[in-house]
Amino acid sequence: MTDHGNGRGDSIAIVGAGAAGAGAAYALRNAAIDVTVFEKSRGVCGRAATRRKNGCRYDHGANYFKDQDARVTELVTETLDTDGLAEAEGPIWTFDADGTVSEGRDTDDHKWTYRAGITQLAKRLFDRTEATIEKSTRVGAVERVDGGWTIADTDGTDLGRYDALLLTPPAPQTADLLAATEWDDDLRGDLETAVRDVSFRPTITAVLHYPFELDRPYYALVNTDKDHAIGWCSREECKPGHVPDGESLLIVQLGADWSADRIDDPPTEVIPDAADLTADLLDDDRLADPDWTDYQGWRYAQPGDAVAAEPLDRAAEHGVFFAGDWVAGEGRVHLALRNGLDTGDRIGKRLLS
Ligand SMILES: Cc1cc2nc3c(=O)[nH]c(=O)nc-3n(C[C@H](O)[C@H](O)[C@H](O)COP(=O)(O)OP(=O)(O)OC[C@H]3O[C@@H](n4cnc5c(N)ncnc54)[C@H](O)[C@@H]3O)c2cc1C
Numbered sequence: 001m002t003d004h005g006n007g008r009g010d011s012i013a014i015v016g017a018g019a020a021g022a023g024a025a026y027a028l029r030n031a032a033i034d035v036t037v038f039e040k041s042r043g044v045c046g047r048a049a050t051r052r053k054n055g056c057r058y059d060h061g062a063n064y065f066k067d068q069d070a071r072v073t074e075l076v077t078e079t080l081d082t083d084g085l086a087e088a089e090g091p092i093w094t095f096d097a098d099g100t101v102s103e104g105r106d107t108d109d110h111k112w113t114y115r116a117g118i119t120q121l122a123k124r125l126f127d128r129t130e131a132t133i134e135k136s137t138r139v140g141a142v143e144r145v146d147g148g149w150t151i152a153d154t155d156g157t158d159l160g161r162y163d164a165l166l167l168t169p170p171a172p173q174t175a176d177l178l179a180a181t182e183w184d185d186d187l188r189g190d191l192e193t194a195v196r197d198v199s200f201r202p203t204i205t206a207v208l209h210y211p212f213e214l215d216r217p218y219y220a221l222v223n224t225d226k227d228h229a230i231g232w233c234s235r236e237e238c239k240p241g242h243v244p245d246g247e248s249l250l251i252v253q254l255g256a257d258w259s260a261d262r263i264d265d266p267p268t269e270v271i272p273d274a275a276d277l278t279a280d281l282l283d284d285d286r287l288a289d290p291d292w293t294d295y296q297g298w299r300y301a302q303p304g305d306a307v308a309a310e311p312l313d314r315a316a317e318h319g320v321f322f323a324g325d326w327v328a329g330e331g332r333v334h335l336a337l338r339n340g341l342d343t344g345d346r347i348g349k350r351l352l353s
Contacts, residue, residue, distance in 0.1 A: 004034050004162050010351060013038060013151055013159070014131075015139045015177070016168035018046025019333050020323040022122035023340025024166055024347065025131040026075075031348040035131040038151070038159065040138035043119060044126060047170075047301070048333045050117025051207075053294060056243050058236045059118040060205045060251060060296050063220070064088050064111040065333035071341060072334045076112065080124045084115040086240045090219030097227035099281050103217075111219070115241030121333070134159075143182040149319065164319040164351055166343065170300035171198035171307060171326040187318070190311040197308070198326045201256040202263050203231070203301035206274035207249065207294035208287065213237075214248040221281070223255065229277050231255040250287070252278050259297075267295035302331025321347055 004011035010033050014021045017039035025035050043049075049061035064087075067073045076085065088111040095101045114120035126133060140154030142165065149165045152158055167174045175196040181188055220234035232253040237243035252274050254262070262270050271293045279288035306329030312322050323343035328335040 004036060004160050010034060011162045012036070012164040012166060012347060012351070013139075013149065013162040014166045014168065015151075016046060016324070017044040017122060017126070017133060017135070018168060018324070019048055019122060019336040020168040020325070020327075020340035020343070021046075021166070022125040023337040024168070024323055024344035025129045026125040027341045027344025028348050029129040029131075031352060033348065033351055035129065036160070036162070037126075037131050037133045038137045038139050038153075039133065039135050042136055044133065044135075045119035045122035047298065048118045048121060049296075050119040051294065052117075054209070054292060056209065056236070056247070056249050057115075057117050058207060058242060058249055058251060058294075059113055059239075060207055060294065061298065061301075062118060062333045063232075063234055063251065064113045064118065065121065065337075067110040067112065067334075068332075069334045069338045072337050075337075075341075076121070080128070084120065084241075086113055086115045087111050088113065088219050088234070088239050090217070090235070090238045092220045092222055093218040094224045095221050095228060095281065096223070096225050099228065101221060101281075113239055115239075117242075118333070121337070125337075139177065141180045141182075142177060144184070144318070147319075164321065164347060166321045166323060166347065168322070168324045168340070170200055170324065171195050171303060172200055172300055174322065174324075183318075185318075187311065187314055191315055191320075194308045194311045195322070198306070199304035200300040200326070201302055201304060202259040203256070203298045204254040204259040204262060204270060204274070205296045205298065206252040206254070206271050206278075207296075208252060208271075208275055208278060208290040209292045210248045210250075210286065211246075211291050212248065212286070213246055214250075214282075214284075216282075226255060228281075229255055229258040230274075230281055233278060233281065250278060259301075263297050263299060267297075271295055303329070305329060316346070316350065319351075
């Protein structure tokens with residue numbers, strides 16, 4: 001087994017390379033702490049995700065992040081490389097359960113992504129660190145050993161020993177990890193209960209591409225009464241560098257109830273229904289027949305509430321920390337990043353005190 005610590009509390013394993021994990025690694029970049037990040041997927045930035053297909057680039061999870069947190073805004077606009085920082089151009093309009101579209105709901109907030117996609121946010125944060133990032137590695141079990149933590153992947157392969165642990169997967173996945181944790185303490189049960197109590201709603205994303213331009217006065221439509229099958233529909237071509245001229249790419253996010261009903265259905269059945277709903281909402285029959293499509297079922301898309309703080313504070317005494325949108329209390333990239341930064345600061349103070 002590789003021991004990443006030297007007994008002075010100077011190694012940490014971060015589970016998850018999303019905005020929160022990247023924020024924590026960034027906050028620890030100058031501390032004398034050896035940081036290893038384990039990420040189950042092949043890329044970084046988690047639910048703020050980008051894909052490339054047929055000359056298009058599209059953010060099929062979080063659409064953009066906002067400038068609503070001063071620390072995050074300063075980081076993005078002054079500290080990190082701003083080359084390729086881009087905004088979704090155009091207002092957000094609304095629609096109701098009947099599909100009636102109305103102007104408005106726009107604010108002065110920036111709607112940030114990058115020309116190369118929103119995943120650049122985590123990439124640029126990690127680039128500023130010395131952290132080791134182990135991709136395609138799903139952590140499956142954790143064990144308390146000699147005042148530290150050993151972790152293993154889902155095949156049981158040992159991933160080393162660390163002085164501290166930061167868990168950032170969505171709450172239901174973190175609760176599963178806690179359930180698989182060998183830690184002889186009532187605290188483990190209290191933690192699992194508190195984390196499992198956080199509700200998460202699913203979202204199905206249908207990506208619909210068309211070989212023609214759509215002339216609309218808005219970037220996106222959002223369903224405000226939450227009673228329409230579609231929750232959100234945006235035009236990825238409003239983001240610089242994402243869609244070639246003369247083409248359109250719609251990101252359609254189905255509402256929570258519709259998504260919950262259909263999350264286990266095959267994409268081949270879900271996509272045509274999503275395209276029909278889109279054609280109806282945008283009142284354009286051509287939209288029922290995209291020339292290519294893509295799909296992502298987000299089983300754990302966004303949290304409905306925040307985790308109880310008390311067991312998390314107790315866990316910190318044992319060197320286990322938690323970060324993410326469900327710790328912050330709302331599914332937003334800037335909040336997850338801020339929570340990761342703050343948690344990283346706290347870990348640094350605690351390990352090095
Ligand atoms: C469809 C959709 C639309 C959204 N729209 C917006 C939006 O427009 N604006 C906005 O601000 N926010 C939006 N959000 C929310 C935003 O994406 C999240 O709040 C934010 O990305 C959460 O970051 P995080 O680091 O907390 O979690 P995540 O991004 O989920 O990161 C956790 C990471 O842990 C990894 N992981 C999980 N389990 C394991 C394991 N066992 N071992 C190793 N790795 C593991 C995951 O692969 C993931 O990369 C949206 C989310 C979705 C799904």
